[in-house]
Amino acid sequence: MPLRLTTVQLSDDPAHDSWKLKATIDINMIRERTTEGEVIWERGQSLGSGGHGEVFLLTRRDSDREYFRAVKAIPKESHKNNSKRITRELSALINLQKFPDHFVSFHGWHHDIANETFYIAMEYLAGGDLHRYIQQDLSRAKENCGVIIKQILDALVVMHEMRICHRDLKPPNVLIASVSPLHLKLADFGISKSTNPAVSCMVSKGIGSAMYMAPELHASVRCKRGDARYTTTVDMWALGAIAHEVFTGIPPFCMPIHGETLTDHSELGSTRGGLCFAPSASTKGNVTLDHKAYWDYYGSTPLNFPDDLLDKAYAPPNLVRFIKELMKVDPEARPNARQALASRWMLESMGVAMDENYQIPQLTSSRMVGLDGGCRASGQSFEPDEFSDGSWRLNTKEASPKTYIKRIEYFPPSKPNII
Structure with missing residues (x-):
């Protein structure tokens, strides 16, 4: 007997109710009642599983066509004590629907009251994810590194300026919508969170995946700092780790497993820099996180980022610099998504000529970024409707030297984006 999907109020947000699917479910199928x-x-x-549920494929046949959806099933044990997690995921999916080029499409949700399982229906992308893309052909991934990072940054600009922090940015959560031309979309907002100062800002345990986790997300670091807050810069650290993996095949601070998973954690219980660390689940495929290398970097003065794999992969110096900037230990020293888009390596990847004196613009308000022969940032003010399409244009307000400018809107929050 099919089970009826009943109405469940997840939050006070009426937008959630408007996305509820009218459906019944049994083991092998879902019957959805639509206006047609x-x-x-x-x-x-099954398309995959993790700590928060399983994702499986749904297929609908209509005449000679087939339609697909990916459905995430979140069982009772994953949400019974944390319905806010589902509320946050739904809110993120709904709010990001205005940007289908950057994020997976959301088709709705339903709740099976009998076994207390939530189902979230999303766009199915047959191209797989960025992790598989890298593993299939590392040379291809290296060649497209600029395209990959640019598209992720474009998505992060949207998320961060909507005050949403992903908190679990990693290659498996970057889906391939198209291989040629390469088109990526961000997915899995299960632990995303609003950075609105009105939202609860304290966290009690580490969030995310160890290989891509910024130091400030670790409980030991927060305990030492006496501050459990962090900002959207945790996503920028993760992006640096992704860029490293795209170019070398391995995230930073990781080492290949030869024959078996690393089990010697003899040094991980020691105290370094006043912090006590214990091993965590941090193995993926054929690599494992080198905890000692990770925390040695955290405690190094000056910072000594392990760039040997980048050197072996012949990474351009500006890419190495880009990754090091994103993975600075001090969160406030990392560039935000807008600044990263204006970095030397990113602009070179987009075909903009650089010179050796170019610096990342320090964006502190709505402004124009100008590029002349030396590719320097310009703080010149312009009317609000000028250059609104975001393309590079000749600056007609200055006769000499010849300058090209592009609008980069940046709206600093009245309060820090702390979560």
Whole structure:
């Protein structure tokens, strides 16, 4: 007997209710009631699973066409004590629907009251994820490194300026919408969180995946600092780790496993810099996180980023500099997404000519960034409607020297984006 999906109020946000699917579910199919009648979705293969549930494929056949959806099933044990997590994921998916080029499309949610499982229906992308893309052909990934990082940055600009922090940015959560031309979309907002100062800002445990986790997300670091708050710069650290992996095949602070998973954690219980660390689940595929290298970097003065893998992969110096900037230990020293887009390596990847004196613009208000022959930042003010399409244009307000400018809007919050 099919189970009825009942109404569940997740929050006070009426937008959530408007996305509820009218459906019934059994083991092999979902029957969805739409304005055009009943639609039957057949359950297919598992697409993956994690700590917060399983994702499986749904297929609908209509005449000679097939339609697909990816559905995330979140069981009772994952949400019974944390319904806010589902509320945050739904809020992120709904708010990001205005930007379908950057994020997976959201089709709705439903709740199985009998076994207390939530289902979130999303766009299915058959191209897989960025992790598989890297593993399949590292040379191809290296060649497209600029395109990959640019598209992730474009998505982060949207998220961060909407005050949303992803908190679990990693290659498996970057999906391939198209291989040629390469088109990526961000997914999995299960632990995303608003950075609105009105939202609760304290956290009690580490969030995210160890290989891509910024130091300030670790409980030991927060305990030493006496501050459990952090900002959207945790996503920028993760982006630096992704850029490293795209170019070398391995995230930073990681080492390959030869034959078996690393089990010698003899040094991990020691105290370094007043912090006591213990091993965590940090193995993926054929690599594992080198905890000692990670925390040695955290405690080094000056910072000594391990760039040997980048050197072996012949990474351009500006890419190495880009990654080091993103992965600075001090969160306030990392560039934000807008600044990263204006970095030397990123602009070179987009075909903008650079010279050796170019510096990342310090964006502190709405302004124009100008590029002349030396590619220097310009703080010249312009009317609000000028250059609104975001393209590079000749600056007609200055006769000499010849200058090209592009609008970069940056709206600093009245309060820090702390979560």
